[in-house]
Amino acid sequence: MNNMALEDYKGVLVYAQQVDGEISGISLELIGKGKELASALGTDVTAIVIGSGIKGLSDTLGEYGADKVIVVDNPELEVYRTEPYTQALAGAINEFKPEIVLVGATAIGRDLGPRVSARVATGLTADCTQLDIADFPINPIPGKEQKHNQLLMTRPAFGGNTIATIACPEHRPQMATVRPGVFEKLKPEAGRKAEVIEFNADITPNNCYVEVLDVVKEIKNTVDIQAAKILVSGGRGVGSKENFKLLEDMAEAIGGQVSCSRAVVDNGWLDKDYQVGQTGKTVRPNVYFAIGISGAIQHVAGMEESDLIIAINKDEDAPIFDVADYGIVGDLNKIIPSLTEEIKKAKAEA
Amino acid sequence: MNIVVCIKQVPDTKGGVVFNPDGTLNRAAMLTIMNPDDRAGLEAALRIKDETGAKVTVLTMGLPKAEEVLREAIAMGADEGILVTDRVLGGADTWATSTTIAGALRNIDYDLIITGRQAIDGDTAQVGPQIAEHLGLPTVSYAQAIKVEGDSVVVERQYEDRYHVIKAKMPCLVTALSELNEPRYMTPGGIFDAFDEEKTKITVWGRADLKDVDDSNLGLKGSPTQIAKASDKVRKGTGEKVTDLDPTEAVNYIAGKLKEKHII
Numbered sequence: 161m162n163n164m165a166l167e168d169y170k171g172v173l174v175y176a177q178q179v180d181g182e183i184s185g186i187s188l189e190l191i192g193k194g195k196e197l198a199s200a201l202g203t204d205v206t207a208i209v210i211g212s213g214i215k216g217l218s219d220t221l222g223e224y225g226a227d228k229v230i231v232v233d234n235p236e237l238e239v240y241r242t243e244p245y246t247q248a249l250a251g252a253i254n255e256f257k258p259e260i261v262l263v264g265a266t267a268i269g270r271d272l273g274p275r276v277s278a279r280v281a282t283g284l285t286a287d288c289t290q291l292d293i294a295d296f297p298i299n300p301i302p303g304k305e306q307k308h309n310q311l312l313m314t315r316p317a318f319g320g321n322t323i324a325t326i327a328c329p330e331h332r333p334q335m336a337t338v339r340p341g342v343f344e345k346l347k348p349e350a351g352r353k354a355e356v357i358e359f360n361a362d363i364t365p366n367n368c369y370v371e372v373l374d375v376v377k378e379i380k381n382t383v384d385i386q387a388a389k390i391l392v393s394g395g396r397g398v399g400s401k402e403n404f405k406l407l408e409d410m411a412e413a414i415g416g417q418v419s420c421s422r423a424v425v426d427n428g429w430l431d432k433d434y435q436v437g438q439t440g441k442t443v444r445p446n447v448y449f450a451i452g453i454s455g456a457i458q459h460v461a462g463m464e465e466s467d468l469i470i471a472i473n474k475d476e477d478a479p480i481f482d483v484a485d486y487g488i489v490g491d492l493n494k495i496i497p498s499l500t501e502e503i504k505k506a507k508a509e510a
Numbered sequence: 511m512n513i514v515v516c517i518k519q520v521p522d523t524k525g526g527v528v529f530n531p532d533g534t535l536n537r538a539a540m541l542t543i544m545n546p547d548d549r550a551g552l553e554a555a556l557r558i559k560d561e562t563g564a565k566v567t568v569l570t571m572g573l574p575k576a577e578e579v580l581r582e583a584i585a586m587g588a589d590e591g592i593l594v595t596d597r598v599l600g601g602a603d604t605w606a607t608s609t610t611i612a613g614a615l616r617n618i619d620y621d622l623i624i625t626g627r628q629a630i631d632g633d634t635a636q637v638g639p640q641i642a643e644h645l646g647l648p649t650v651s652y653a654q655a656i657k658v659e660g661d662s663v664v665v666e667r668q669y670e671d672r673y674h675v676i677k678a679k680m681p682c683l684v685t686a687l688s689e690l691n692e693p694r695y696m697t698p699g700g701i702f703d704a705f706d707e708e709k710t711k712i713t714v715w716g717r718a719d720l721k722d723v724d725d726s727n728l729g730l731k732g733s734p735t736q737i738a739k740a741s742d743k744v745r746k747g748t749g750e751k752v753t754d755l756d757p758t759e760a761v762n763y764i765a766g767k768l769k770e771k772h773i774i
Contacts, residue, residue, distance in 0.1 A: 179669075239674070242639070267669040273649040274604070274636035278643035283605055286634035298738050310710070312738055319629055322641055325739040367679070368648040374675035392754030392774070413773065468771060469749075471763060476753055485749035486767055493665055494757035495764075503766040504758070506774040 166259075169332035172198045173258035175249060176207040176221055176229075177268055183209075183217055185386070186264030188224045192337060193291060194262055195225050195346065198294040200207070201309055206230060206258065207354070210248045214359075222354030225346045229354045230256065234363045239375060240268050242275055242446040243368040250279040251361035258333050262291075264335040273337045283328040286336040289342050290314035291441070295328040311336070316438075316461055329331040331388070340444040342465075357413040383417070383433050390416030390447045393463070394437055396423035396475060397452020397492060404429060407451060410500040419443065421453045424502050437462035445455070452492050455480025472496075511564035511658070512553045514618055516611060516625040516641070517583060519576040524715075544579045547626025551686035553693035554656045556587045562658065565589050571599065571611055574579060577712050585696035585704035592618075596716040601730030608640030609727045613647060613720030620723040622663060623683040627652055630645035648682040654690055671692050 172194040176187040178335040187207065194205040204227035209217050218229035232248040232451070234256065247346040249272060253261060258475065261276075263269040265287045277284035295312040296391045314325045328334040384393060398404055411418045436443050438458035448466035453459060455478055463469070464483050470486035472492050481487040488495065525615075526603060528668070530610030548643045555566045566734040568583040571594040594614045615623065625638035633649070642649035654673060655666035665684055667674045674692075678684075696704070703709045726732055755763060768774045 175589050183730055241676075242651070246643075257670040267652055269638055270635045271649075274639035275649065277636075278605065278608065281605075281734075285602060285735055286604075286636055288630075296736075296738055317633065321660060323741060326735045327738045328735050331734040366645070368642075370648050370650060370676050370678040372674050373677050375672060377672040377674065378692075383513075386717050414768075443739060447768075468773075470767070472760075472764075474721075481751050482748050484751070486764070487749065487751035488749070488755065488760050489753040490755060490760045490766060498757065498761045501766055502761050503768070503774050505771060506765065510774070 162340065164191045165452045166330075166332050169257045169259040171203045171256070171300070171509050172205045172260045172262065173206060173253070173256065173333070174207045174226070175207040175261070175269065175272070176217070176226075177212055177219060177264050177266060178209055178211050179268075179341045180215060181211070181217070183220055184264060184344070185268065186266060186269075186338070186340040187221070189340065189343040190262045190264060191221065191225045192346045193338070193343040194260075197260060197291060197293055197311070199273060201259070203259075203494070204228065206256070208232065208249065208252050210237055210245055212236075215356075218354055218356045220348075223348040223352050225341075225349075225352075226354045229359060230357045230363045232359050232363075234361070236363045236365070238379055239372050241370055241372065242271055243359040244363050245272050245365065246275045246279060247363050248361040250276045252359055253280050253333060253469075255359065257334045261333045261335045263335070263337045265339045273335065280333070282331040282333055282335055284337065285313040285315060285326045285328070286337050288315045288336045288338045291336065291338070296329050298325075307432045309412050310334070321457060322348075330341070339442050356436040385417055385419040385434060385436065386443055387440055388417035388419075388443070389445050390414055391419045391436070391443060391445045391466075392416050392451065393419040393421065393451045393453060394424060394451050395421040395453030395459075396426070396427070397454070398429070399452070401495070410449075410503065413500045413503040415451075417444075421456070448481050450484065451496065453480050454478045455483065511536040511558070511562055511622070512567070512618070512620050513532055513558060513619045513622045513624065513746035514567045514569055514615060514672035515548070515552045515555045515562050515583070515588070516569050516623065516638075517552060517579055518545045518569055518626070518702075519544045519570065519572055519579040520629050520631045529731065542575075542578070544582055545626050545629045546688040547628060547686055549626075550688045550690040551584065551626050551684075552583055552588065552625040552636055554653075555622075556656055556694065557691070558622075559587065567592065569594065569611070569614060569618075571595070571601075571607065571614075580712050581695060581704045581710065583749050585700035586694055587697075591710075591712045593712050593714045594720075595714060596731050598717050598725075601733065602736045604640055605734050606730075607726055608637045608644055609723055609732070610720060612635070612641050612644035614715055614724035615641065616721035617715075617719065621680040622658075623647070623681070624656075625660065625683065627685045627687050635685070643717045643743060646676045647684070649685070650676050650678050650682065651683045651685040652769045653686050655684070656684055656690070682758040695752045706734070726748055
């Protein structure tokens, strides 16, 4: 690899993913986290938005904390395609030389991130759930330089069974894709303006351009379990699609949202949008009710950051009890309906 | 038409995870399998072979033991297997891995390269797109359907709330989702031949066989990312567990906690 002048790279760059002119939630979460990293480094956060006819989005990015916004606006960028978006993002990295680049670990980011990192010849850490500025190596090793102000990127591996912390000490930028729902967005500050930089990236068609023949949007309930403050989550133990009514009633009473484990999706009781876990969504609500969920490691990986976990399961040895703040061994069919009544009563009194 | 499918031998994390007394993963005690996304990619290639008579080559990088997945793929219907193995390639991150595989692929005639979207051990989804970048090929990730039309492939590319129908001119690289298809089983005759050392020769390549790659991009030393710390997952401690309440008591217990925390 070419030796890079590492000190030439400054600032945090966030890829502000937009689809159909709408900023994705992860982009705002990354600006929030990017601010924190930038302040540890004494630098600022730039968001880059790539698309066609998307200049107006810079206002939103500014309100959520971006200090600068790079806009790459070109008709070739109308719909996401790997190559022109790579030309735009890699072009901006070469031009502006950020020391950190954060990309959402979405179906777009997990395609764009690897392609861009290979083009600019740097490392990329996938699906991070924690980012810190610290020394590398973490503890001094005799005979090895300990570098300061490195980005340490922490991620689960082996289906959530282990966690690894990764550094990228000799290359710039340090790149990470980050799981949606892990970091919090800042509160928007109305009227806060970012400095807008229009960047004329070299978007030239080549052999890597593909043709998008059709865009097929799948009609789904627009349920967003990541935004819910309270999740009433059911697993195989709920028993049937019909029986989810018990959880829906409880969710309605407490002002929460229903979600589920993978078994429920596999059984066709609920759509994949409701799924929490390694292959579903990562959630961290204020309260997570795990009802009839055994607590496979892949499920726990997606919910263990919840502030309060209450588990109800008839199997005393269910692993879900290992992560629950309060665990109740019992029959959900008997407990949930009366709990719903109790919640309604308490709410009426309040 | 020549199709190369890149496959990986991975520990079967679903079949239960085995830990050493010190808390690290005991890989030797875990079963290994062909990575599920790769298996779907192989099945997609075999279906194209069934239709068009394409030649299907499977390629893997790993320890000598990874030869097993090549033989398994051949028993399913692949024509040839290539194992890339060499001590100096060990400890590679996705950059060094993709550099290595690209170096091997430069020796092979291909129209279509298929990889799995991601492997269940690392879950990065990076190696496929990075191979394509090293080889200067168009890439279509997250394929939920693949068909060949003339000199192009038409792929349904999955996103969270939609899919795109994408036409890419070959040569190109596609990464496959496990939901792409239901992979076939090995045939008894296929198993017999594939695991017969005489009948089925696996081509083994080392560092010297990689084309147009620099040593500084290979193995642990050629990996831009380095592990600062690895550990068994630290889990939140167990809270209170109550086992002997009747339903009414259980409801009062939960409601009490919810009130205490000002949730209701």
